[in-house]
Amino acid sequence: MAIRNIITEDDQTLYKVSRPVTEFNDRLWQLIDDMKDTLKKADGVGLAAPQVGVLRRVFIINTGDKVVEVINPKFVERKGKQEDVEGCLSCPGEYGITRRPNYVKIKAQDRYGKEFTFDGEALIARCICHENDHLDGIIFKKHVIRMLEPDELNG
Ligand code: NI
Numbered sequence: 006m007a008i009r010n011i012i013t014e015d016d017q018t019l020y021k022v023s024r025p026v027t028e029f030n031d032r033l034w035q036l037i038d039d040m041k042d043t044l045k046k047a048d049g050v051g052l053a054a055p056q057v058g059v060l061r062r063v064f065i066i067n068t069g070d071k072v073v074e075v076i077n078p079k080f081v082e083r084k085g086k087q088e089d090v091e092g093c094l095s096c097p098g099e100y101g102i103t104r105r106p107n108y109v110k111i112k113a114q115d116r117y118g119k120e121f122t123f124d125g126e127a128l129i130a131r132c133i134c135h136e137n138d139h140l141d142g143i144i145f146k147k148h149v150i151r152m153l154e155p156d157e158l159n160g
Contacts, residue, residue: 009043009057011094016058019095020142023053023060025077029118033063037074037116040065044072049094051132053139056095064136066129073123075113078137081122082110090153091131091145100158101149105131 012018026033036059044052044065053064066073085107092100110124111133125133135145146152 006042007039008046009039011043011047011052011056012058013095013097014093014144014146016095018058018060019055019139019144021055021060022142023055023062023140025062026114029076029114029116033061033076034116036061037063037065041072047094050128051136052094053136055139055142062140064139066132066136068125068129074116075111075123075133075136076115076118078111078113078133078140080109080137081112082108082124084108085126087127087131088150089128089131091135091149093135093145095144096146099146099152101146101152103131103145103148104150105134105148109133111137 040052051066054061062077064075083106087107088102088104090100091103107130108126109130110122112122114120
């Protein structure tokens with residue numbers, strides 16, 4: 006258990022494409038456990054491995070009920086449209102309105118390599134898209150229609 010440092014948008018690591026996970030071993034579990042501690046401390050909704058400097062296709066999402074561990078995700082379905090406020094732990098204090106699918110379904114592997122599907126709408130769908138983008142070296146600003154001004158952030 007350890008808190009890892011979350012890199013910010015000036016770090017070029019965030020713009021690189023992550024490699025698939027091929028070994029489901031102690032090292033991966035340590036990474037995921039550390040990411041969970043890091044996400045909890047940062048009070049965020051999602052965190053991707055590149056944000057802690059590891060270029061592997063891993064992210065976690067806190068759905069409110071549980072933290073879902075997602076490895077080697079692939080989209081199975083994307084439906085609808087939503088526009089809402091989005092931010093990123095790697096871009097502290099910055100928020101913008103993004104356009105995303107309102108529903109997504111992914112296929113992924115768990116920490117033991119077992120395949121599962123995970124889906125969600127609204128915030129969860131947005132979060133899945135946001136975290137998956139990190140694995141392809143994309144930060145949310147690419148999808149921003151309009152950045153929020155500081156005086157729009159209250160409430
Ligand atoms: Ni992010």
